[in-house]
Amino acid sequence: MTNPSELKYLNGFGNEHETEALPGALPRGQFNPQRCEYQLYTEQFSTTAFTAPRHSNRRTWTYRIRPSIAMGDFTPMDKGLIRTAPITEADCPPNVLRWDALPMPQVPTDFIDGMITVAANGDARSQVGIGIHVYRANTGMGQRVFYNADGEMLFVPQQGALLAYTELGILHVKPGEILVIPRGIKFRIELPEGPVRGYICENYGAALHLPERGPVGANGYANDRDFQYPVAWFEDQDGDYEVVTKFCGNLYRAPVDHSPLDVVAWVGTSAPYKYDLARFNVINTVSFDHPDPSIFTVLTSPSESAGVANVDFVIFPPRWMVAENTFRPPWYHRNIMSEFMGLIEGVYDAKEKGFEPGGMSLHNCMTPHGPEAAVFEKASAADLKPEQYKDTLAFMFESRYVIAPTRHALESDARQHNYVDCWSGLKKYFNGDK
Incomplete structure (x- = not known):
């Protein structure tokens, strides 16, 4: 396992990045060689259709210790207070609505168990609309990892820093910054500074990107160079791990006998990123x-x-x-x-x-x-x-x-x-x- 303290960030929104945790792990001149260095497996990760236009096509080639399918079957699990659009359990009133900050949990609660859905719109199965959640946690996820098949996740921390260990690297995100994890990327959340609280926009629709500037011109708003992507990092560990997924509005769990965060190298345009709102x-x-x-x-x-x-x-x-x-x-x-x-x-x-x-x-x-x-x-x-x-x-x-x-x-x-x-x-x- 590489040392997280040695990590640096790749800059630039939507660029094709390439990074490797071991020298020579990333193939040169092709994506899918007959045999990879270090006897790694090739696995492509796509968050748009194969034929999406070049400017909007998002995919990443990963080179990993085991392919993602090396796991057990999913079984349903309690989804707690997580809900997914369409919301049909209550009528939607036209009234103005406001809520106080939700209290921190009083018992050990990780990111998955501490997530509460506040509202949603559209239809996740039709890939339209959003879900809005509050997350609260006072303990890390340990040997659980999570991925969301329903949408990409925009984190807005409000209290406490997040350490997001993802398949493609590690991102440290504090209040005043945001984190975006693409649909389908596996990750776990640890708490380097104690309990955390914040907001999540679960985007069922087209992936988030930078808006056009129009008459403002070439500068202003958020600049591409200020978005930071992680460098390759991996875990080569055996043990009793659990993969939790959100799929069609429900939660499922599956056993896996090793850490799923085992990508040694990657190249592509679909990856987690962070942004400092002060920029x-x-x-x-x-x-x-x-x-x-x-x-x-x-x-x-x-x-x-x-x-x-x-x-x-x-x-x-x-x-x-x-x-x-x-x-x-x-x-x-x-x-x-x-x-x-x-x-x-x-x-x-x-x-x-x-x-x-x-x-x-x-x-x-x-x-x-x-x-x-x-x-x-x-x-x-x-x-x-x-x-x-x-x-x-x-x-x-x-x-x-x-x-x-x-x-x-x-x-x-x-x-x-x-x-x-x-x-x-x-x-x-x-x-x-x-």
Whole structure:
């Protein structure tokens, strides 16, 4: 087993990377030689169809100690509070919804057992839509590994660092960074700094990629060079391991007599990656009003309609606000898109009370929302000067499909049933005589 402390990262979003943990393990000039160095097996991993266009084709060749099929049969296991779209167990209300941060577990709980589904949309079997989960854990996965056949997983840590041991290498991810693990990649989560909590967007649809910049030009937003991929790392260990998979909304387990994380070398375009959100180059107004929140899009999963996302991952990071003669918080609005928000740290400018780090809110299609009454009063009377928003980081999963909460989320003690009251102080100022 290679030493994780010696790992470096390969940079660049969507590039074809190549890396080997042992010299000469990666074939040169071809992908599938008759005999591999070190007597490894060749296995191709594809997350798009073979015939997908070159610019969107994602596949990786792996060179491993044993092929993935060297395992036992899967058997069903309890899926706990994990749910998958379509959500049919409860009606989806049009109300504004908000939840406090979910408490940490009080008994030993690993990543799989600590995952709770909050909401979902689309249909996982049709590869449309998303699932939204909260993860909480206080112990590592040990000899369990997990892969998700239903979708790729975007991790947004809120508390505690993750050490993700994946088939293709190791990534250390802390709050303020994100982790994306492609559909089907096996991994285990360890906790190098104690208990963890965060959010997951399970993307059933087209793989996440960087949005176009349009008139912004060649620079700004997230830059390709800032995305980091792991270098090859492997375990050559025998023992009683367990592979857990999420498949068609259910969980299954299978025995395996060795570590499945045994890829010695790989080359390709489909691999886990991380990104530091502090490297996002914010674009904003320097005159009046402010642009749509799409200017804060880090990653997007397109739908069949151009410009209408299956899901956008949007952040609201530290930034300067300088707009003149402008109501600076988000305006009151109703959207065709549905919005799920979470707070990593600090205070979100439109919700100064009740929206705590680790909390979340859901404003669905055409449900009206906007700044709470106290924020409106404050912003309307503010002496507008350049102002720096510091020590804050919120995010949004925005989707073209209605996001349906689970029964557990609707009935949870963490739900703020009086959320709508934050707008109860909105006053009538209309003066028809002026």
